[in-house]
Amino acid sequence: MNNKTIIRVVIFGALAIISIIAIQAYLLMSTWDAEEKAFQENVTIALQNVAKEFEKLGSPLPAYDLINQVSSNYYVVDINDFIDANNLEFFLRRELEQVGLREDFEYGIYNCDTRKMAYGKYISYTEEDLPKANTPKAQLPVHEKFLYYFGVRFPHRTTKIMNTMRLSLVFSGILVVTILFFLYSMFIILRQKRLSEMQKDFINNMTHEFKTPISTIGISADVFMDSPEISGNKRLLQYATIIKDQNRRLNRQVEKVLQLAKIERDNFRLNKEEVNLHEILTQILESTRLQIEKQGGTLKSELRATNAVISADKLHLTNILYNLLDNATKYCGEVPDIEVGTSEVEGGKIKLSIKDCGIGIQQEHLSRIFEKFYRVPTGDVHDVKGFGLGLFYAKSICDAHGWKISIGSKIKKGTTVSIVF
Numbered sequence: 446m447n448n449k450t451i452i453r454v455v456i457f458g459a460l461a462i463i464s465i466i467a468i469q470a471y472l473l474m475s476t477w478d479a480e481e482k483a484f485q486e487n488v489t490i491a492l493q494n495v496a497k498e499f500e501k502l503g504s505p506l507p508a509y510d511l512i513n514q515v516s517s518n519y520y521v522v523d524i525n526d527f528i529d530a531n532n533l534e535f536f537l538r539r540e541l542e543q544v545g546l547r548e549d550f551e552y553g554i555y556n557c558d559t560r561k562m563a564y565g566k567y568i569s570y571t572e573e574d575l576p577k578a579n580t581p582k583a584q585l586p587v588h589e590k591f592l593y594y595f596g597v598r599f600p601h602r603t604t605k606i607m608n609t610m611r612l613s614l615v616f617s618g619i620l621v622v623t624i625l626f627f628l629y630s631m632f633i634i635l636r637q638k639r640l641s642e643m644q645k646d647f648i649n650n651m652t653h654e655f656k657t658p659i660s661t662i663g664i665s666a667d668v669f670m671d672s673p674e675i676s677g678n679k680r681l682l683q684y685a686t687i688i689k690d691q692n693r694r695l696n697r698q699v700e701k702v703l704q705l706a707k708i709e710r711d712n713f714r715l716n717k718e719e720v721n722l723h724e725i726l727t728q729i730l731e732s733t734r735l736q737i738e739k740q741g742g743t744l745k746s747e748l749r750a751t752n753a754v755i756s757a758d759k760l761h762l763t764n765i766l767y768n769l770l771d772n773a774t775k776y777c778g779e780v781p782d783i784e785v786g787t788s789e790v791e792g793g794k795i796k797l798s799i800k801d802c803g804i805g806i807q808q809e810h811l812s813r814i815f816e817k818f819y820r821v822p823t824g825d826v827h828d829v830k831g832f833g834l835g836l837f838y839a840k841s842i843c844d845a846h847g848w849k850i851s852i853g854s855k856i857k858k859g860t861t862v863s864i865v866f
Contacts, residue, residue: 451638455631462624469620476613480606484546485514491540492522492597498536499524515586518602523591528554530565533595538568548605553585554595562587562596652699659699662692701764701838705817715758715845722787722795722866723753725763730785733770740774742781750787750795755866757846765839769862772835773801776860790865800861806854814852815840 492512500506504526513521537552547570553562562585585596599605607614666689675681726748734744773783784800806814810821818833836852843850843864854860 451634454634458627458631462627465620466624469617473610473613473617476610477606480609481517484602484606487544487546488520488541488597488599491537491544491546492520494540494543495533495536496522496524498540499526499528499532502532504528510590513588513590515588515596518599519586519596520598521588521591521594521596523594525593528593528595530554534566534568537597548599549601550597550599551585552595552597555587555591555593557592560587565595648702652702655695655699659692659696662688663696666692697764697767698834701834704761704764705834705838705841715761717756717758717846719754720757720759720762721753722755722757722762722797723748723750725759726766726785726787726797729763729766729770733767733774737774737781737783740777740781742774742777742783744781745784747784747786750789752789753787753795755795757866758842761842761845765842768835768839769799773799773803773860773862777801777803778857795866797864797866798861799863800859802859805856805858806852806860807856808854811852811854815850 489512496506496511504524507523507525511523513523515521533552533554537550541548541550549567549569549571551567552565554565555561556563564585585598588594588596666685669675669685670682670689675685726746730744730746737744770783770785774781777783782802784798786798786800788796788798790796806821813819814821815836816833817837819837820833840850846866849865851863852860853863
């Protein structure tokens with residue numbers, strides 16, 4: 446995952462989180478306000494009815510400011526006359542229950558002589574709170590504006606609203622857990638990104654360090670092979686040839702790692718030019734045919750495409766063709782029998798096919814065949830060396846060019862690799 450992708454993930458994730466938090470906060474506030482408003486309306490209606498009952502008993506009610514909400518759960522009602530405590534408790538119970546408020550409350554009556562609230566009673570609707578009814582509570586606040594009034598407080602109002610909003614609060618908790626999980630995931634991704642970059646830097650530095658000794662070995666092998674003493678000694682010439690071949694193979698592997706590192710760093714650039722696919726294939730097939738024939742195998746080619754000119758990076762095209770032919774040779778089983786062909790397909794495209802009659806690939810491995818470092822288990826074949834980079838490299842180069850590469854295979858019948866240019 447490159448830096449641009451990570452930045453996009455972080456930005457979009459942050460925007461999504463902010464949006465979800467904003468929506469959830471708005472829904473919570475709206476629900477809270479709706480519950481508060483409904484509660485206030487019901488309490489106001491009930492207290493107005495209580496005041497009207499006292500008016501029927503002869504108490505003259507004020508023309509305005511009958512009910513005053515001191516706080517979110519405390520209300521005072523101006524009766525403007527002497528208040529009977531027994532009547533008050535009866536009226537409060539009845540009127541609050543009629544509007545559907547079966548909620549614990551406590552009331553008090555203002556005493557003009559002491560200028561304090563005379564505590565009335567704690568009314569409970571739950572059995573576990575019944576003992577509180579006879580337990581004096583804290584002094585109710587005095588309201589300086591009225592002279593004859595009573596006050597009603599609902600001590601568990603906040604808890605009651607939260608109970609009605611339980612589902613919303615549960616979803617809010619899930620949201621918090623989701624946000625924490627996202628933040629933790631981003632931390633893990635960034636840490637893995639840093640470790641991956643350290644690994645890539647180490648591999649790049651190591652492969653660059655390999656270039657000098659590889660070049661030195663190659664030059665030395667050339668000097669050995671050109672020496673009359675070596676060329677005249679069959680045994681030494683054989684060893685010099687092995688050194689040359691293995692050095693060339695090691696150099697190809699190092700170049701492959703360096704090219705893959707460039708692709709993953711997004712600083713990979715193709716040097717495209719008009720090339721003739723048949724000319725490149727002919728050169729590669731001639732050099733490969735000698736090796737195949739030494740193993741007793743055959744290499745057939747049928748280049749049927751009439752116009753084989755394509756736009757490609759010649760170096761990388763040559764590399765992937767060598768890789769594919771090398772795979773067909775390595776996984777041939779006992780004797781390599783390889784067929785290479787080109788043909789024209791719809792849309793003026795050219796299709797290249799490299800077919801072998803080797804050990805084949807099981808279907809469950811085909812979906813992962815282009816993954817980096819992935820190697821297919823080869824059963825009884827244990828002498829095939831590699832890093833699992835060849836097909837990943839080929840797929841990366843084909844994707845960079847806009848070509849389509851695919852593989853079809855059957856166990857013990859062979860494999861066919863196709864590229865559509």
